[in-house]
Amino acid sequence: MKIAFEKYNGMVPAIVQDHGTGEVLMLGFMNEEALAETQRTGQAVFFSRARNKLWRQGASRGHLLKVVEVRVDCDSDTLLLRVQAIGTGVCHEGYRSCFFRRLENDGTTTVTEDRAFDPSEIYGASSQS
Amino acid sequence: MKIAFEKYNGMVPAIVQDHGTGEVLMLGFMNEEALAETQRTGQAVFFSRARNKLWRQGASRGHLLKVVEVRVDCDSDTLLLRVQAIGTGVCHEGYRSCFFRRLENDGTTTVTEDRAFDPSEIYGASSQS
Numbered sequence: 576m577k578i579a580f581e582k583y584n585g586m587v588p589a590i591v592q593d594h595g596t597g598e599v600l601m602l603g604f605m606n607e608e609a610l611a612e613t614q615r616t617g618q619a620v621f622f623s624r625a626r627n628k629l630w631r632q633g634a635s636r637g638h639l640l641k642v643v644e645v646r647v648d649c650d651s652d653t654l655l656l657r658v659q660a661i662g663t664g665v666c667h668e669g670y671r672s673c674f675f676r677r678l679e680n681d682g683t684t685t686v687t688e689d690r691a692f693d694p695s696e697i698y699g700a701s702s703q704s
Numbered sequence: 705m706k707i708a709f710e711k712y713n714g715m716v717p718a719i720v721q722d723h724g725t726g727e728v729l730m731l732g733f734m735n736e737e738a739l740a741e742t743q744r745t746g747q748a749v750f751f752s753r754a755r756n757k758l759w760r761q762g763a764s765r766g767h768l769l770k771v772v773e774v775r776v777d778c779d780s781d782t783l784l785l786r787v788q789a790i791g792t793g794v795c796h797e798g799y800r801s802c803f804f805r806r807l808e809n810d811g812t813t814t815v816t817e818d819r820a821f822d823p824s825e826i827y828g829a830s831s832q833s
Contacts, residue, residue, distance in 0.1 A: 576805075576813045588717045590728055597726025599719055602782045614809045624711075646803035647813060649795050653731045655803045666778050674775035674784045676705075680743045684705045684776060 579652040580607055586622055589654040591632075591665070594643040600665040601673040603632070605654060610645075617642050619656055638662030664691035708781040709736055715751055718783040720761075720794070723772040729794040730802040732761070734783060739774075746771055748785055767791030793820035 578587055586604040593600055603621035605613070609629055612620040619640035623630050632640050639661050646655035666673040669690040676684040709716055715733040722729055732750035734742070738758055741749040748769035752759050761769050768790050775784040793800040798819040805813040 576807070576811060578807075583712075588731060590719050590731060592728055599721055599728065599784050602717060602719060602777065645807040646816075647805050647807045648730065648802040649797045649799075649804070650802075653802075654807070655728050668778045670778075673777040673779075673782075675778070676776050678705070678707075678774040678776045678783070682705060687775070 576647070576651065578607070578610065578647065578654070579650065582652050586624070587652055587654055589619075589621065589656055591619060591640060591656045591658055593660055594657040595659065598672055599674055600640075600658070600660060600671070601632070610654070613642060613645070613656070619658060632665065633662055638665070640665070667694060669694040705776070705780065707736070707739065707776065707783070708779065711781050715753070716781055716783055718748075718750065718785055720748060720769060720785045720787055722789055723786040724788065727801055728803060729769075729787070729789060729800070730761070739783070742771060742774070742785070748787060761794065762791055767794070769794070796823060798823040 580587055585606045589603050589605045591600045591603065604624060606622040609620045609622045612629060618631060619642055620629055620631050640658040641661060643657045643659055664671040666675065669692050670688055671691045675686055675688045677687050678684055707716060714735050718732050718734045720729045720732065733753060735751040738749045738751045741758060747760060748771055749758055749760050769787040770790060772786045772788055795802040795804065798821050799817055800820045804815055804817050806816050807813055
């Protein structure tokens with residue numbers, strides 16, 4: 576089967592879901608190399624659009640996403656990684672999931688979960704994943 | 705709060721998750737108008753890149769996605785819709801979820817769930833969502 580990388584500049588969106596809890600943790604992008612590296616290592620590897628290179632989620636702080644299975648959608652243009660998330664949290668803001676805010680109808684947001692770790696202790700003042 | 709629509713041609717990816725079961729059902733794209741329409745109607749509305757217009761999931765067959773809540777990620781460039789899926793299945797191939805295939809390491813795929821409906825009865829011979 577062929578993944579439709581050509582639809583969006585050689586990349587496809589890859590949803591990351593906790594295999595145990597079902598929680599959606601983040602969305603990254605994968606190019607063909609990132610997918611191959613994910614399959615080779617069993618750890619989620621993405622392609623950074625901003626930095627134009629591969630990155631391994633949480634590699635800078637001992638965090639990692641062990642891939643349990645990769646699903647592909649009907650159009651073969653989106654991946655779903657079901658993972659075991661090792662470590663305190665996926666999000667560089669200190670939360671388990673990057674989707675820690677609810678968007679209200681008036682355009683404001685509400686934080687819906689507690690921080691899992693203090694990002695300033697790990698990343699310093701300017702937090703980056 | 706401002707959604708970063710400018711990062712990808714005026715759109716952001718929107719993951720759709722069943723609020724009750726946690727199952728990831730599909731991924732669509734939303735432009736600003738699709739998000740506003742989703743918030744106004746309480747039903748998931750997407751922007752079709754192929755057809756260059758708004759579409760409501762499953763509108764052609766009485767299926768709909770009632771939005772329970774919208775989450776936004778840390779970078780404000782991805783949405784997560786937690787929904788109640790009304791109807792038999794989201795996928796135009798006849799499955800509850802578009803992610804009904806597992807991608808194996810050898811590049812083949814394995815269908816992991818049973819069909820929820822017969823798409824040929826709804827869409828005719830050339831199935832389209």
